[in-house]
Amino acid sequence: MKSTTANQNAFTLIELLVVLAIVTVLAALLLPVLSRTMEKAHQITCLKNVKQINLAIQMYVQENNQRMCGERMSASGDISWPPPPKPNDKKVWTWRVTVLPYTGEVGTNGAAALWDCPTRPPNWDMTSDEVDDDVQSSYGIAEDTLWANYGNGGVHSYADGLVVKPSQLLLLGDSQWSGPGISARFLKWDHPWLGYWHRSRCNFAFWDGHGEPLRAIKTVTDSPDDCMWGHDIWPHSVHLDARNNATPEYR
Numbered sequence: 001m002k003s004t005t006a007n008q009n010a011f012t013l014i015e016l017l018v019v020l021a022i023v024t025v026l027a028a029l030l031l032p033v034l035s036r037t038m039e040k041a042h043q044i045t046c047l048k049n050v051k052q053i054n055l056a057i058q059m060y061v062q063e064n065n066q067r068m069c070g071e072r073m074s075a076s077g078d079i080s081w082p083p084p085p086k087p088n089d090k091k092v093w094t095w096r097v098t099v100l101p102y103t104g105e106v107g108t109n110g111a112a113a114l115w116d117c118p119t120r121p122p123n124w125d126m127t128s129d130e131v132d133d134d135v136q137s138s139y140g141i142a143e144d145t146l147w148a149n150y151g152n153g154g155v156h157s158y159a160d161g162l163v164v165k166p167s168q169l170l171l172l173g174d175s176q177w178s179g180p181g182i183s184a185r186f187l188k189w190d191h192p193w194l195g196y197w198h199r200s201r202c203n204f205a206f207w208d209g210h211g212e213p214l215r216a217i218k219t220v221t222d223s224p225d226d227c228m229w230g231h232d233i234w235p236h237s238v239h240l241d242a243r244n245n246a247t248p249e250y251r
Contacts (some may be wrong), residue, residue, distance in 0.1 A: 042118040043198040046138070046174070047211050049114050053139060054171060054205035056102035057095075066160040069098040071143045071181040093133035094180035095141050115139065117174060120197045124178040134180070138195070142170040142229060143181025166207035170219060170228045173204040184220050184229040184239040187246040196249055204228075216250045217243055 061068050072094055096115070105112050116122065117138035124136050163169055174195020175182045186193045194216050195202045201213040206228075219228040220243035224236035 039119065039199060043201075043203065043213060046117045046119060046198065047203045047213065049117065050139060050172065050174075050203045050205045051209070051211045052114060053099070053103065054209055054211065056099045057171065058209060059102040060099050061160050068160065069095050071095050071141050073098070094135075096135040096137055096180065097133055100135060117195070117197075117203075120174070120176055120195065122176075122178075134178070138174060138176070139172055140175030140177070140182035140193075141172045141180060143183050160207075163207045165226075165230075167210065168226065168228055169207045169230045171205050171207050174198070174202045183234070184227075184242045185234065187216060187220070187242040187250050190247065192247065192249050194250070200249075217246050 057068065103114055105114065112135075115135055115137040120138055122136045122138050173182055174197070175193060176195055176197075177191070177193040179193075182194055196216055198213055200215060202216050203211060203213050204219070205211040220239045221227045222240070224230075224239075227236060227239055229239055
């Protein structure tokens with residue numbers, strides 16, 4: 001008699017399969033929602049990082065005659081301003097090392113939380129020459145307005161006062177390569193060096209201090225006066241060519 005009652009209270013195989021099917025369907029429905037929610041949180045954290053680094057850059061500019069450092073600089077130096085301390089002597093160093101003191105951090109070759117996008121943490125080969133004397137980072141500076149070559153002592157390459165439309169001129173953004181700069185030219189290169197991992201958007205910071213996520217291809221406009229990469233380092237035709245021939249991940 002007890003055995004019969006136990007059998008009546010037990011799940012049949014069909015009932016168990018139905019329950020498993022329901023759980024599977026619910027998981028399939030909820031997991032994308034949870035994934036989008038988590039990525040949105042990551043994007044917000046990343047955008048805060050971008051804005052904070054931008055603030056450090058603005059502090060640097062204020063203390064250096066309203067001039068921004070170059071994207072790359074050299075130990076050959078410049079008589080107008082001595083280079084900051086570096087972990088490796090006589091190597092090229094980048095804007096990240098320059099603004100590092102203004103972020104309240106010390107040391108290089110390791111990604112602190114501020115320089116680390118939670119969606120795509122930096123994963124560099126720290127033995128490569130490109131990243132000597134640098135801060136391992138998920139972010140690059142817009143090289144189109146901050147050009148400086150290896151070995152030329154290009155310490156101060158751009159004056160803040162020359163920025164005509166600071167609310168639309170890019171200053172820095174997500175990047176997944178070990179170089180210091182990002183460029184509209186990257187849009188058509190095989191290696192996706194611009195960061196597009198926030199649901200096909202990059203977190204960009206602008207010269208006026210604000211930040212926003214944008215589709216990378218939207219930053220290049222038909223008019224050179226409104227192009228977010230701006231200013232004379234590369235002709236606007238170069239930007240248009242990069243936009244019009246962008247690789248699929250940027251479209």
